[in-house]
Every structure is written in C-alpha cells, then in structure tokens.
Amino acid sequence: MTELTWHDGAVDxxxxxxxxxxxxxxxFRLLVEREQATVFxxxxxxxxxxxxxEDVAQESFVMAYRSLGSYRGDGPLGGWLMRIAMRQAFRRLxxxxxxxxxxxxxxxxxxxxxxxxxxxxxxRQREVRLAVAALREPYREVVALRFxxxxxxxxxxxATRRPLNTVKTHLRRGLERLRPILGRxxxx
Amino acid sequence: xxxxxxxxTEVDDFGGxxxxxxxxxxxxxxxxxxxxxxxFADRVMHEIAREPTPRRGVLASIITAFSSxxxxxxxxxxxIAAAILAVVAAGQLSRLMPSQVGGSPSPTISTPSIAPSVPxxxxxxxxxxxxxxxxxxxxxxxxxxxxxxxxxxxxxxxxSETSGESDDNSGPGGGGDDGGNSGPGGGSEEPxxxxx
Numbered sequence: 001m002t003e004l005t006w007h008d009g010a011v012d013x014x015x016x017x018x019x020x021x022x023x024x025x026x027x028f029r030l031l032v033e034r035e036q037a038t039v040f041x042x043x044x045x046x047x048x049x050x051x052x053x054e055d056v057a058q059e060s061f062v063m064a065y066r067s068l069g070s071y072r073g074d075g076p077l078g079g080w081l082m083r084i085a086m087r088q089a090f091r092r093l094x095x096x097x098x099x100x101x102x103x104x105x106x107x108x109x110x111x112x113x114x115x116x117x118x119x120x121x122x123x124r125q126r127e128v129r130l131a132v133a134a135l136r137e138p139y140r141e142v143v144a145l146r147f148x149x150x151x152x153x154x155x156x157x158x159a160t161r162r163p164l165n166t167v168k169t170h171l172r173r174g175l176e177r178l179r180p181i182l183g184r185x186x187x188x
Numbered sequence: 189x190x191x192x193x194x195x196x197t198e199v200d201d202f203g204g205x206x207x208x209x210x211x212x213x214x215x216x217x218x219x220x221x222x223x224x225x226x227x228f229a230d231r232v233m234h235e236i237a238r239e240p241t242p243r244r245g246v247l248a249s250i251i252t253a254f255s256s257x258x259x260x261x262x263x264x265x266x267x268i269a270a271a272i273l274a275v276v277a278a279g280q281l282s283r284l285m286p287s288q289v290g291g292s293p294s295p296t297i298s299t300p301s302i303a304p305s306v307p308x309x310x311x312x313x314x315x316x317x318x319x320x321x322x323x324x325x326x327x328x329x330x331x332x333x334x335x336x337x338x339x340x341x342x343x344x345x346x347x348s349e350t351s352g353e354s355d356d357n358s359g360p361g362g363g364g365d366d367g368g369n370s371g372p373g374g375g376s377e378e379p380x381x382x383x384x
Contacts (some may be wrong), residue, residue: 023241025233032229040224054224061232068242121219128216136253147213147226172202 013077020068032061035078036147039085045091045148048129050096056092060085078160082149085143093133133180139174142167 018026039060044053064081071080079138138160145151145159153171157164202210 014371021242021244025236028235028236029229032232036228037223038229044222045220045290050222050225054228057224058228058232058235059225062235062239065239066242069244110336125216125219128212132213143213146215172206175202175209176204178213179206183211185377 017068017071017073017077020065028065031077031081033080036061037071039081040079041084042066042082042144042149043089045175046086046129046133046144047093048126052092052157053089054059056089059084063088075158075161076155079145079151079155082145082151083141083159086144086149090133090140090144128182131178135174135177138162139177142170143174143178146171 007180016027020031036057040053040057043056043060044050047053047056048053060081065083067084102112104138108152110159132149135143141160142156145156146153154165157167157169160167162170
C-alpha cells in the first residue's frame with residue numbers, strides 16, 4: 001500500500017467515512033496510517049511525554065471511530081480528528097500532575113553531550129507547552145491547531161467552522177497573550 | 189520532519205512584536221517532531237476490532253459509543269451521576285417547596301392571630317346577655333365596644349396580612365428558588381461538558 005499524504009487527492013474523506021460506516025475496518029486503518037504521525041505529534045506537543053502521547057493518540061482514534069457517524073463532511077477529516085486528539089490531550093494534561101522531567105533518552109556517551117543544555121531545552125519546551133495550555137478558549141484551540149497540529153489557517157477555519165478572519169483574530173490574540181509569558185521566561 | 193502544509197509566512201502580517209513568540213512556537217514545533225513507535229497502527233486497529241461498527245448520525249454514534257465495553261462503563265457512571273443529580277435536585281426542591289408555597293402555610297401562623305380575635309367577639313356576647321337583664325344602656329356601651337372588638341377582629345386579618353408579609357418573606361425564598369434553579373442547571377451542564 002502506498003503511503004498517502006494529507007492532501008492526497010486520491011483519498012476522499014467522505015468516501016473513506018462511508019466505507020468505514022459500511023463496515024470496512026481496513027478503510028479506517030488507512031485513516032490511522034495517514035494521520036498517526038500528526039495525531040501523535042499533536043498529543044506529544046501538548047503532553048510532552050511520548051508514552052502519554054501514544055496512549056492519548058490511541059484513545060483519540062478509538063473515540064473518532066465511535067463517533068465517525070457524526071462527522072458531517074463539511075471540513076477535512078484530519079482536522080476533525082485533530083480536534084478530538086487535542087481535546088483529549090488537554091484533558092489528560094489537566095488530570096495529571098505536572099512535573100519537570102529529563103528527556104527519557106539522553107545520549108550520555110555522545111561527543112559534545114551537554115546535559116545542562118538538554119535540560120534547559122526540555123524546560124523551555126515544558127514552559128511553552130504549559131503557556132499554551134493555560135490559554136483560554138478559543139485562543140488555545142487555534143494556537144494549538146496552528147502550532148501543535150500544524151494546520152494552516154484555512155484548515156483551522158474549515159475544521160472549526162469559523163470564518164478565516166475570526167481564526168486570524170483568535171490566533172493573534174492568543175499570541176498576544178503568550179508574548180508576555182514566553183518573553184518573561186526567556187528573560188528569566 | 190513536520191508536515192507543514194501551511195505557509196509559514198501566513199502569520200507574518202501579525203506584526204514584528206509577535207515575531208519572537210511565533211519563533212518560539214515554531215522552534216518548539218520543529219524540536220518535537222517525533223513519530224509514534226512502530227506497531228502503533230496495529231495497536232489502534234486491535235482496539236478498533238473490539239468496537240462495533242459505527243452508525244451514521246449523532247444519536248447513532250452516541251449509541252455506538254455506549255455499546256462498547258468502555259462505553260458501558262461510561263453509561264453506568266453516567267446513570268449513577270444522573271441519579272445523584274436527581275437526588276440532589278429533589279433535595280433542593282423539597283427545601284424550596286415550603287418557602288415557595290410560603291403564602292399558603294403562613295395561615296397556620298395566622299391561625300393564632302385568629303384565635304385571639306375570636307374570643308373577644310365571644311366575650312361581648314355574654315356581656316349582651318347580662319345587659320338584657322338589668323338595663324340596655326350598659327349593654328349598648330358594651331355592644332358599642334363589641335363592634336370595636338369586632339373591628340379589632342377586622343383588624344385581626346392584619347396579622348394575617350403579616351402573613352402577607354410572610355409572603356414577602358417568601359420573596360427571599362423565591363431568591364433561594366432562583367439559586368435552586370441555578371444549582372441543578374449547573375449540574376446538568378457538567379455532564380454535557382463530559383459528554384463532549
């Protein structure tokens with residue numbers, strides 16, 4: 001089977017959903033294989049821990065499968081799936097206790113290994129994650145879809161069924177709210 | 189490697205003051221571009237194999253969601269939560285009922301006010317009996333007093349008007365009513381949020 005990309009014209013979202021609703025589970029596998037990387041990355045960028053991210057990504061696919069019948073087809077299936085994953089990940093983040101942690105795989109024997117730099121980079125990533133997570137809706141959703149799920153503004157507008165200008169406004173306001181937090185942390 | 193279907197320049201017109209923030213987020217995006225472990229799709233499909241085939245429509249998808257193993261657990265949890273909410277709502281309603289019908293039970297408070305008002309009206313009546321025996325003049329006076337007493341009786345409804353005041357007191361009860369309404373309303377919203 002050839003690997004299909006996000007914008008592959010050969011894969012019609014509506015047709016894929018119809019096939020799954022008709023009982024073709026292999027059609028859903030196509031969706032999983034197509035979206036697994038982006039769904040996982042979205043969860044990883046929100047949660048910061050690969051194990052948690054994989055867990056939530058799997059839950060998100062199962063949840064999407066269950067509620068596939070409610071997919072209206074008025075936006076990209078990937079965007080719809082990404083919103084499910086994002087909500088699940090933020091929910092998990094809210095449930096767990098946040099602690100600073102070191103990267104799980106530290107190349108201790110690598111030349112030029114700088115544990116301080118790695119730790120600082122990890123801490124910086126954690127600060128970015130928590131700053132975005134602390135945003136109010138709808139700013140958090142738009143910022144996360146743009147920078148964590150890598151959706152374009154057009155894709156966000158279509159996935160959230162909001163006008164493009166509204167999405168731009170939400171993104172701008174979200175970034176304006178992040179600016180003092182991230183700026184302060186850089187200065188610190 | 190990230191997907192990046194978007195134009196990175198599409199946020200350029202946001203202004204230079206947001207540039208550092210965008211750069212921070214872009215850097216984070218690039219640093220966290222990992223892939224799931226091998227066999228991830230197989231694990232997902234293994235889970236999917238245990239699920240019933242989804243059905244079309246929002247209601248059908250809800251039914252499908254509840255027909256799975258986890259869904260059944262969620263259904264039981266939702267039922268318990270609904271039962272608890274119902275008990276809480278019933279408790280609040282029962283607390284609100286007396287204050288809400290505050291006007292009607294208040295006559296029970298006004299009955300003592302009626303009880304004293306009735307005896308004065310009876311006292312003059314024996315006084316009229318003796319008045320019939322000796323002379324009419326004192327009886328007239330007493331009779332003239334008795335209407336006063338009866339006037340007081342007429343005034344005695346004024347305590348029952350105090351029961352009207354108790355209606356006013358039921359006003360705050362009405363306020364409590366609002367609070368009570370807001371309680372279950374807020375309760376009913378939470379499960380919706382959970383449903384999302």
